Amino acid sequence: MSVTDNVRENSFVLLQIGNRRVALPAGLVAELAPPVRLHVFPHTSKLISGVIVRRGRIVPVYEAALVLGGRSSSSQRFYLIARWQTGNASDLGAIPVNGECELATGEMQPPAMDRPAYVAGTLAVGEDSFDVMNLDAFVPYYSSAADESLGAESRS
Amino acid sequence: MKSAGEQDPKSRRVRRPETVVLFFVANQMFAIAADNVQEIRSTDSLAGSASEIENPELPKVRHTIERGRRTYYVVNAGAHFSLPVTRPALVLILRQFRAALLVDRIERMADIPAVHPLPIAFTGDERRWYRGLAYLDDSVIPVVEPTGFLTPEEFQRLDRASVLAASQRETEKAVQA
Numbered sequence: 001m002s003v004t005d006n007v008r009e010n011s012f013v014l015l016q017i018g019n020r021r022v023a024l025p026a027g028l029v030a031e032l033a034p035p036v037r038l039h040v041f042p043h044t045s046k047l048i049s050g051v052i053v054r055r056g057r058i059v060p061v062y063e064a065a066l067v068l069g070g071r072s073s074s075s076q077r078f079y080l081i082a083r084w085q086t087g088n089a090s091d092l093g094a095i096p097v098n099g100e101c102e103l104a105t106g107e108m109q110p111p112a113m114d115r116p117a118y119v120a121g122t123l124a125v126g127e128d129s130f131d132v133m134n135l136d137a138f139v140p141y142y143s144s145a146a147d148e149s150l151g152a153e154s155r156s
Numbered sequence: 157m158k159s160a161g162e163q164d165p166k167s168r169r170v171r172r173p174e175t176v177v178l179f180f181v182a183n184q185m186f187a188i189a190a191d192n193v194q195e196i197r198s199t200d201s202l203a204g205s206a207s208e209i210e211n212p213e214l215p216k217v218r219h220t221i222e223r224g225r226r227t228y229y230v231v232n233a234g235a236h237f238s239l240p241v242t243r244p245a246l247v248l249i250l251r252q253f254r255a256a257l258l259v260d261r262i263e264r265m266a267d268i269p270a271v272h273p274l275p276i277a278f279t280g281d282e283r284r285w286y287r288g289l290a291y292l293d294d295s296v297i298p299v300v301e302p303t304g305f306l307t308p309e310e311f312q313r314l315d316r317a318s319v320l321a322a323s324q325r326e327t328e329k330a331v332q333a
Contacts, residue, residue: 042239091276
């Protein structure tokens, strides 16, 4: 492994999603896009609020805040565009963020046993500790939580 | 592993300009290839030739119309896409499929340079509903797939209900006579 690879592997972007400040491996991040127009149309896919157009590409927007708790800020909606895995293919996806992102380096530690599946590990920066997100687990986690919630409602 | 994101975006598009009809349902704009539309009529002009069809399992279809000795099932586009209820004013009678579409209004016809594939993140019914997405005048517009309005199973179910409804109408006429 080269020094560059090692640095990239230990680089993380710290960002605010909903009420939470979390970390994302920097290697997954394509860019921080300005608050461009969100285009919405009917669909049934969970967690997706619409699409944005960036550099000639149509990029789906994931409401990651629904998983982490809280709502995306309606003002200052920047979009963090990152690589997501869906099935056997990967594609770009965007997450609404408030625009305050910073780069941090550190070694990711395994997650505690009680952490949800979308947490890939823990990153210590100074005295703070951040959950490192596993974006690929967001949709399955949210779908299963939504199904459980529906099941509970129908039983009550 | 195949990485859709790493491919040249240009190679991922179906780069064939085509003419589409832009229409609105509940303030949402859609596009349909002009080649897929045989006729556009007002709902008023079809009032006399439409028949009611009872099918509680498929509430989006409540009428049939006869065109050229074929029965077309009239799909309420708002109900199909789970949009708020509106009062549709137009019917798009589709070519090649025995379906017609109730819509609110036609915006215009337009030439779109390409139909972009639906991003793989979309995994629900929309994969059947849309051929892809068009980017026109700073708007992303879903391009509908005509075969997505009714599945073969739904056609079979409607054919059975249609035969039943026709037979009931014949019986009612005989009783009245």
